[in-house]
Amino acid sequence: MDIDKNNKIFTELYTNIKQQAEKSLTNLVEHAYEIENFLKKNFFSNNEIIIMENLNSSNHHLNLIIQPVQNYLRDFIEIVEHLTIWLELEIPSYSDNNDFCIIVQNEILDEIASMKSNCIAYMSQIVDYREQRALANKELFKRPQFDDNYHLISNLDYxxxxxxxxxxxxxxxxxxxxxxxxxxxxxxxxxxxxxxQHVNNYF
Known part of the structure; x- marks a missing residue:
């Protein structure tokens, strides 16, 4: 085994991971700003009763929101993955007698992992909505005389x-x-x- 070669490869990989983590932190701040502005758009400022009045327009209205939200979720999950790898590499060895540092860093990793899991669950919610709405539309097409199908779709959208x-x-x-x-x-x-080597300035 060529130890020097492996150390060189590891150093290069670690440097790339650290640089990606630094970039990810900058991207996170930009994402927060973009999301804040997106929440101020007409999608969310209009009267919410519109969602329940017209099934066709509500679906179109939601589609205009779903894609950006999915993009934010995917980007967040990807960014968090880069940060997680970097933080895991920064955890000191137990032989360094720095148990407190290890505990805190593990707690940080657990917190970030929980956020990532929630975002993955959000992605699943959107997929489930599309499946449920498709089934409800199928039933509506078969039995247009039943108001329950209209109410079901309206409730799903809302x-x-x-x-x-x-x-x-x-x-x-x-x-x-x-x-x-x-x-x-x-x-x-x-x-x-x-x-x-720690990143002294995150942003």
């Missing part, structure tokens, strides 16, 4: 509309929490190590 807004608010909250956690605990990552 519920997703509310959930999409909450999803965006959660993503923005997650971003701010991650930035706050990393900023407050940056000293824990500031260790003098050849392979593990």
């Amino acid at each position: 519920q997703l509309y509310r959930n999409l807004k909450l999803m965006l608010m959660d993503i923005k909250s997650y971003i701010l929490r991650i930035c706050n956690i990393l900023t407050k605990n940056k000293d824990l990552f500031n260790r003098q190590s050849f392979h593990h």
Whole structure:
């Protein structure tokens, strides 16, 4: 085994991961700003009763919101993945007798993992909505005389509309929490190590 070669490869990989993590943190802040502006758009400022009045227009209205929300969710999950790898590499060895640092960093990783899991669940909610609405539309086509099918579709649309807004608010909250956690605990990552140089300025 060529130890020097492996060390060189690891150093290069670690450097790339660290640079990607730095870029990810910058992207997170930009995402929070974009989400804040998106929440102020007419999609959410209009009277919500529109969602329940016309099934065709409500579906079109929701489609204009769903795609950006899905993009924000995917981007957040990808960014968090880069941060997770970087943070895991920054955890010191138990032989360093720095148990407190290890515990705190593991708690940070657990917190970020929970945020990631929630965003994956949000993606599943959107998929479930499309499947349920398709089934409801199928029943409506078969039995247009039944009002229950109209109400079901209307309720599905309204519920997703509310959930999409909450999803965006959660993503923005997650971003701010991650930035706050990393900023407050940056000293824990500031260790003098050849392979593990802490990022002094996140943004």
